[in-house]
Amino acid sequence: MNKGVTLIELLISMAIASILILGLYSINLVSAKTSAQTKESSFCMASIRNSALKLNSDLMQCAYLMPRDMKISIEKNRLFIAGLPYTSRHSGLKLNTDMSPPYLSIIVKSEGSYLGLDTIDIDNNSIPDFWADLGIITDSGPYVISHQYSRGNPTLPLTSKVAAGIGERVIPAIHYELKSDGLYRNGQLLAEAITGFDAKSDSEGLGIYLKASLNDTVKEIFYEYRLQ
């Protein structure tokens, strides 16, 4: 009975072991790469999903108690959805039994980038319905309320010059804007992986395109939302 291994056996064993080690290493490499790609993909998907969820929620509640002809306004990289976001200070418009809807404000003053409204409490429940960074939709187009706006003031400072005239209708809106570092909702970063955002509306409804990318991972989604 032999007590050791022969050189050939040793060499063969080492060769097999080397192959196994190399195999395991390459598996590890592939796994690490796959894991990273999965994370990126997951991150992109999460961004798209977060965006889609918010968009869906906002679109579902679009123009609640507001004029139905002012539901949506689209500008380049910006989408305005009539409505109010649910916050700790505001739970959305409420049906007022003394006022028949739709609820809206009327422009009584228009100067530079300032808009004066007849009321900032459109459902007349003593809670202001306009605040900083919120969007607005007017008969002549959408605007964004400046970050400097102090809640309760009937004059709204806007981030851009106003073209809307006196007598036009105004309603609050949730606005989505694509910036270089992601998709923003009412001035707050919603999804940083979103690098492409487009919305198109026609008589059939609203088409939304979302693109998320991170390193080499790119995820896209296009879906149509039927607005009532």
Next chain:
Amino acid sequence: MSTGSNSKGWVLVYAMLFILIIQASAMAVATLIISKTKASSAYYTITKEIHEATYPGESSQYLNMTLDTPQGWDHKYFLTQISRKDMGDNPCIRSLYWRVKLREQPYQTVSKPSLSCSRPYLIILIDDSESMNWACREDFDTNSAYLKRPAGEIIKVSTDFEVSTVVERTEGTYFKGDYGNSYFAAPFNKYFNSTMPRWTKVYSGVTGLIDEFGMIHVAIATTSKGIILPFTEETEELYTTIDNIHPTHSSSPLAEALFAVINEFPDKCITDKHILIVTDGESICDGNLPKDIQDFDRDYDTMDRYIKGMGSKCLDDVAAYAFSLGIRIHVTGPGTKVEFLKDVAEKGGGEYMPGASVFLPEDKFICQMPVMQDDSILFLTNRNARFDPTWLEYEDAIYYDVCESLKLCLCAKHYIKGIANSMYQKGDILYCSTSQDYIMAISLPDKRLKWAIKGPGGKIVARNNSIVVGPNTKGDIYGINAEPTILWAYKGSCMDTSESSVYVAKGTDISLLDISTGREQGLFTLMNPITTISYDPCYGIVLVGTASGDIYIFSQDLELIRMITTNSGEGIKGLHSFHTGKQLYIVALTDGFVIGARQDSVLWSHAVSIPCTQAIVMDSKVYITAWEEEAPCGGIDTNRSTLTIIDAITGEYISGKAVLSGRVFGPVINLANTRIGYANWLSQIVMEDIASLDGTSLCYLGTKILH
């Protein structure tokens, strides 16, 4: 070197490696499935929320509520009905829908309608000779009150006048009938030994007839003066004229007077000619007529000639002559010559002691919109120029008269006089007024007249427990409660009401009255006479139109908010308000223009060739009916009515078409069937589909997630 391993060891290594690979693959697949499931679940939740929220399902909670007028709809006639649908528990998804609801029908008061096919004319020829003060066959009614006027004639006064024996007043001497039988006996002649004068009897008869007249042109003539009141439909003028006739003349040329008035009828626009001779038949100094007329009936009566004094009997000949010309001669009056008077009526083709129906048009017609009751349509039909629908039960009805101090006195059952010219439905009760100042309460479920009051008439508005009606033909506006009791009366030319106040216009003044008490709470005087007044229940404002074409907007406390000058130069006859985008819009009607205005300016104005009869704003569109009666002999049965639809905001013409022949009444709105209907005088109805208007079916107001 020896490891002590053998071939079994390698098998174990291989097996472990294989299991490891299988496990890794299984875990990867499981992770992928979980991840996909989560994503799918999230999207499923979103989709579920969206679709269940936006399309009404069967497993949800509904709640209806009523709000004020929706935008684009006439403030006066419409409300908003909100349907709320809640789904789920936490979060709960709430969806709201709206549709338009009827506040009240666009009721309209139609004054003095006429039919071209039925235009009777009547001349009442009254014998004002002194023989009319002689005794008739009757005594005074012992329980009635009479008035002896300064000129000497005695008339019966209204039943509620209380006098025990005799009392002197500026208008004459009032006495009780039994007292009069002793102390006011009429001069009697050889035939009659009674106390009541003939004049007293014929006065009651003639005024009673006039009381039932409607849609008839009446002129008054006397034997002494000929025509003293040209043809008119104003009964008040007739009463006043008769009151000013005093039977004091010594001559009574009956035949000559009849011959003279034969030619007083107009040439055109007349379908029936009647002359009613009110006389005792005692001709005095009569018969001075053309030879061929003196004995026209060829009865060779020796008295068919001129006789100085009593005795000429040419009256029957002139009656026969008139009948040959198409004029019917009727006679009424007591006296000694009853048989002769009957003969005069017979030869004249008329009746002795005729009732009012002899003169009135028999045509059945309507001049109000129909009433929708359950699935049936009820027409307020008029016949013999009075309200007389066949579906109405009069049994158990209570009849009232307005007595002194606005108290209601019970009176005997009698015909409702005048045609139905205004209405208002409140719940199951239909209030209806007539052209001769009656207001009725009709229970619609059993089609039964509950009560009728003689006196109040005109436009009707029912609010809470009060009914405001007026102005009637005398310009009186009444506040009545449902019992009924008259609460107050006020003079005015037009009115409208809120829930608690009445706005009354008179000349250039607007008065604000408390609806329960009639107490005046405010007054505003304008520069020009007021032609229309309309309360806007949605904005709580009062719209006032003037004869100069100006529109005034007042608060409900009569504070002037704004004035709009239309520059139409014509009196405003209708005002309609609606809103859109918080902006108040007004549609004004004049005879020649339809005008759209905002609070600050006139937006548009259309000249119209045919006067508008009614307008209503629905979904920012004005539905205008226009009609003009045919000249010169018009009536609600002439020409055609048109329906024009224009954009209420821009004034842009949308569509137009002919509706029905004659003037149409309505629209009567049936939102359950999304139709509006117009009816003409023949009770023909045409329905217009309004299903395309936003709000006639359930409209989506939005969805909200309740956190």
